[in-house]
Amino acid sequence: MAKGLIWATTKDLAKNRGRVLSLYRQILRSLDSPKLPMNLAARLAKKAEARAIFMLGAEEESLHNIEDLIDTGVYALSLFP
Secondary structure, X not given: OOOOXXXXXXXXXXXXXXXXXXXXXXXXXXXXXXXXXXXXXXXXXXXXXXXXXXXXXXXXXXHHHHHHHHHHHHHHHHHOO
């Protein structure tokens, strides 16, 4: 086990739940934007990819990794038009 990892408690996970759900919804809405030059199949594939990433991230238990995943999601959202 690596040193320096701080494991999330139930309280920590509940605190981040709203942020993560909001980020998830914003990313899915951004993928539906008509400004993105993608056809329906590409949109559905990207949405499925986003769902898979969030499902894998839901199993994360390290506070540092959770914060990194949230920061990455915010950055990815900033790249959308």
